[in-house]
Structures are given as C-alpha cells and as structure tokens.
Amino acid sequence: MGFTVNPISPVLGAEVTGLDLAEPLGDNLIGDIRQSWLEAGGLLVIRDQTLSTEQHIEFSSRFGPLFGAPNETPLQDTVSRYLHPDHPEIYRVSNQTENGEPQGTPKGRAGAGTYWHSDVSFKPRPAAASILHAIEVPASGGDTLFCNLAAAYDALSDAMKEMIGTLSAHHDFAQTAATQFAKPIVVEDDLKGANRAVHPVVRTHGETGRKSLFINPGMTAGLENFDADESAAILGPLFRHATKAEFCYRHRYAQGDVVMWDNRSLMHYAVDDYGDQPRYMERTTNIGEVPV
Ligand code: SIN
Numbered sequence: 001m002g003f004t005v006n007p008i009s010p011v012l013g014a015e016v017t018g019l020d021l022a023e024p025l026g027d028n029l030i031g032d033i034r035q036s037w038l039e040a041g042g043l044l045v046i047r048d049q050t051l052s053t054e055q056h057i058e059f060s061s062r063f064g065p066l067f068g069a070p071n072e073t074p075l076q077d078t079v080s081r082y083l084h085p086d087h088p089e090i091y092r093v094s095n096q097t098e099n100g101e102p103q104g105t106p107k108g109r110a111g112a113g114t115y116w117h118s119d120v121s122f123k124p125r126p127a128a129a130s131i132l133h134a135i136e137v138p139a140s141g142g143d144t145l146f147c148n149l150a151a152a153y154d155a156l157s158d159a160m161k162e163m164i165g166t167l168s169a170h171h172d173f174a175q176t177a178a179t180q181f182a183k184p185i186v187v188e189d190d191l192k193g194a195n196r197a198v199h200p201v202v203r204t205h206g207e208t209g210r211k212s213l214f215i216n217p218g219m220t221a222g223l224e225n226f227d228a229d230e231s232a233a234i235l236g237p238l239f240r241h242a243t244k245a246e247f248c249y250r251h252r253y254a255q256g257d258v259v260m261w262d263n264r265s266l267m268h269y270a271v272d273d274y275g276d277q278p279r280y281m282e283r284t285t286n287i288g289e290v291p292v
C-alpha cells in the first residue's frame with residue numbers, strides 16, 4: 001500500500017492520504033509511517049479512516065505499549081470514568097452523554113485538554129505517541145493547536161540554551177488537578193507518587209536525536225532547586241516563547257481523521273469553542289521512554 005505525505009504547515013505536521021489503517025499493515029509499512037511521522041516533526045494527520053475501536057488499538061500498539069493495555073500502567077484513576085468500558089486503552093473525549101440526556105453518564109471527558117500540555121508528562125515514563133480518531137466533529141470549532149517544542153528550542157539564544165541545559169522540572173498531576181478538574185472528580189491516589197516526576201527541561205528525542213523543550217504550563221509545577229518566584233521567572237518566558245504562533249499549527253478536524261502526535265517534542269491545546277455541537281474522539285496513548 002503506497003501512501004502520499006504532504007506538509008500541512010511550515011513548522012510541523014503532514015497530511016497522509018492513500019492509507020487504510022483497517023487493513024492488516026506489514027512491518028515495513030508501519031516503519032514508513034513512523035518515519036513520515038518523525039520527519040513531519042511528530043504530527044501526522046491520516047485522512048478518511050473508518051476504524052473499529054479494536055482496529056484503532058491494534059494500529060496504535062504497533063508504535064509501542066499502550067497505557068491501559070493488559071499488564072501495562074493505567075492512564076490514571078481520575079480519568080477512568082472516561083475510558084471505553086470494554087477497552088481501557090481508549091480515552092474518550094466528548095461533550096455528549098450516553099443516553100443523550102443532559103444529566104446522563106458522560107460519553108467521554110468534556111473539554112479535555114483545554115490547556116497547553118504534553119500527555120501525562122507527570123508520569124516517570126510520559127507518553128510518546130497519542131493517536132486520536134475523530135469520530136464525530138463539530139461543523140465549526142473543536143480544533144486542536146499543536147506547538148513544536150524542538151523548533152522553539154532551536155530558536156532560543158545560545159545563552160538561554162546553555163542556562164536551561166542542565167535544569168530539571170517537577171511535573172505533577174496536582175498542578176493539572178487544581179486548574180482543570182472539578183474537585184470531586186479527582187481521585188486522591190492520583191495526587192501521589194505515580195503522577196509526579198522530575199524531567200530535564202531540555203530532552204533529546206530518542207529516535208531523532210533532536211533536542212526540545214520539555215515543559216508545559218498544564219503539568220510542569222516548577223523548576224527543581226528554584227523557589228516559586230525564580231521558577232516562574234524562567235518558565236513564564238519559555239512558555240510564551242514556545243507557544244508563539246510561528247511554532248504552532250491549528251488542526252481543523254474532518255470526520256475520519258486519525259491524528260498522531262509526538263508528546264516528546266510537541267504540546268497541544270484542545271480549543272473548547274463548539275458549545276453543544278457533538279464532538280466525539282477516541283484516543284490511545286503510547287507509553288514513552290524516561291526523558292533524558
Ligand atoms: C487531548 O488529548 O488533550 C484532547 C485532544 C482533543 O480533544 O482535541
């Protein structure tokens with residue numbers, strides 16, 4: 001199966017056509033997809049896919065172990081209510097309820113990821129790829145913004161690169177919980193060890209060898225060994241720099257898009273601007289390596 005890859009923005013991302021992910025995919029083809037993904041700066045938009053949940057999981061598992069898979073780390077207790085009831089590998093993002101009633105059981109997490117973040121960066125082994133299948137998309141709105149943290153790193157001055165090159169940062173789900181989750185939803189155990197980690201501020205991508213910033217406003221609680229004011233004085237300008245429009249791409253979904261992003265070198269922000277228009281996404285999350 002040949003496929004076509006076209007860049008979708010100068011700074012990151014490529015659109016793929018001519019692939020059917022529901023077909024059995026050989027190792028060479030998976031290798032080609034992985035290569036295209038890395039060359040596109042870690043963002044591929046694979047168009048026109050009709051996938052069952054099982055096929056989505058099967059495709060995703062070719063890129064590494066999945067959070068929630070048998071014998072693997074679960075994503076998180078706090079979001080367990082949003083996981084697919086039969087497939088804990090699938091995190092559901094939706095503003096709909098199961099029976100359509102306003103007070104019904106949520107079909108997924110509404111307004112998920114409405115802040116700049118890299119998925120589960122607070123884990124000792126944060127996410128590598130996240131693979132999202134756009135099943136129902138609003139007529140307008142519900143885009144996701146992505147920013148390229150490797151391009152942002154490259155554009156820093158040499159003096160700044162030298163200064164931050166030896167720093168580490170605390171990533172903590174408590175930071176996310178405080179701003180993004182209504183209190184009763186947060187499972188207390190999630191505020192303990194498994195969702196806290198210290199990672200280098202600059203990480204080197206395990207596959208491309210490229211350096212990138214590895215901090216995000218949603219989950220990075222502060223710099224190791226710095227007090228809160230000092231930490232904010234360094235992190236604030238870095239966050240502003242990383243999210244400059246020049247480093248960003250805004251994805252407008254079409255139904256059937258499979259969007260694959262690399263949390264090791266990108267941040268993303270899901271725009272919550274679509275009101276009651278139905279939006280339903282299913283996402284898998286690959287377990288990445290310990291950042292170095
Ligand atoms: C997320 O995974 O952070 C949500 C992405 C989206 O719904 O666009």
